[in-house]
Amino acid sequence: IMAGTVVEECDRLLGIINTMLSISEAESGLTGLSCEEIDLMVLLRDVCDLFQPLAEDRSVSLVVDGPAALILRCDRHKLQRVFANLLDNAIKYTPENGRITLTAGGNEREVAITVADTGSGISEEDMPHLFERFFRGEKSRSEPGSGLGLSLAKALVTIHRGTVDAASDGKHGSRFTVTLPKTRD
Template sequence: MKAKKRLTVHVSHFSWLEVFLSFLIMSLVAAVPGLLYGQHNWRVVFSVYSLWYALYWVIIALVFVGFTAWQRYRSMDRPLRELSDAAERVASGDFSVYLQPLHSPANYDYLDAMFANFNTMVAELGSIETLSDDFIANVSHEFKRPLANIEGYAQALQLPNLSEADRLQYTATIIQSTQQLSGLVTNVLRLNKLQNQTIKPQLETLDLNDQLTRVVLDHDAMLEAKSLEMAIDLPEKLELTSDAALLRVVWQNLLRNAIKFTPANGQISLSATQTDTAITVSLQDTGEGMSAETQRHLFDKFYQGDSSHASEGNGLGMAMVAQILRLVNGEIQVTSELGQGSTFTVTLPLASKKITT
């Protein structure tokens, strides 16, 4: 990381000049009565009594001003200096910084609140940095696999005396890997736009019954390839105001996920219900189910709970589903047990609810 120029603090809350002036003023004020004591005779100023009296108040003033200055330094200047040093460390990339508040939470003052908020900010920045590093590492890993396939099979195509069957197989593998790369790039860009809210919901009144039915028909070939039974139970009228294009991505990813993890001759059920405020869509399958650990990370980028299906996806579909539903004020819940299948339940607000824009 590029080294940054250290900032110089030119003004401190702790000033020795202020301490000296406070001491001088208090000494003079305290000594005046003693200096003028006794029949208003100016010769009394130089009496031994007056000198001891003045010295007494000088000591009192010195102790008082010193204690006040120390308190000010301890409660103001030193904490602010610690905060400045900590902020400089964070600016240089050190997210392990922690500032200990001066008091217990029940007795927090403004400085304690500032320290606590600073610690929270540093923790959030550290998490973002970690997520960024993980994202780059995961993207690199996901690119390596199809690129390695393309390179390997392209070299194999150069072998002499290659049979026609092998040539077709190698070519098909290369095409599949390029399609996987293309899909990965598309999903990474789309997810990035969703997270940065570059994509804004385009609101329109849509027939959810029609949209869900069309998504199922689009995946008819995939369903037939595994001999999966598709049961649909949708109300005849199912309308809401939302972004049709974004919701289509949600249904596509959920259905493909169900098809991928449901074994041959299994069943997938799609149903929906409507209340006065929301529409609830449920997609249930008789697939492999998920462990509690998989469910916790299901919507994380690049997470794939079952490595045996890694070549069929890139771990971004469910992350996009979660991000899209946040944009349109929707919610998603997952119920699943290993060997018992999974149920995804999506709840969407009707037109009366404000959509995030």
């Protein structure tokens, strides 16, 4: 049993180290983007499909709302990681029978994707620190995690020349909005 625990802890630490490296590479500009034209709606549905079993285990419904297609030039794998991190957090903090909605839209210049949940919300005190490395809010202490997911999401969105913002009234859910330019120069 002890060896298994050591292996699990090593895997967890390796995951933290790899995430830290990804954040550092993104922030320093060392990581390159493999940009291609993608349909963002397909990417969002694919990410939701990956998380559907976890959502079902917690009796949380996942909904994707947006146009039939939303074409964007970006690094597919990095954006998958962004939305996987946001969805993972939303599922963790949404109670049974809750709902998570991914809503996408855009204009000729940019797209905006909002991940909204019916969870317990984020306190006013925690809001300024959400994207800091290793930050874990008061409500997150009972859930597993390293406090790196939002930091990585922000770094990956930033290298796409986009923004990610959080909003919550502290009691009734939260909304994370990712805004990305449609094309890269």
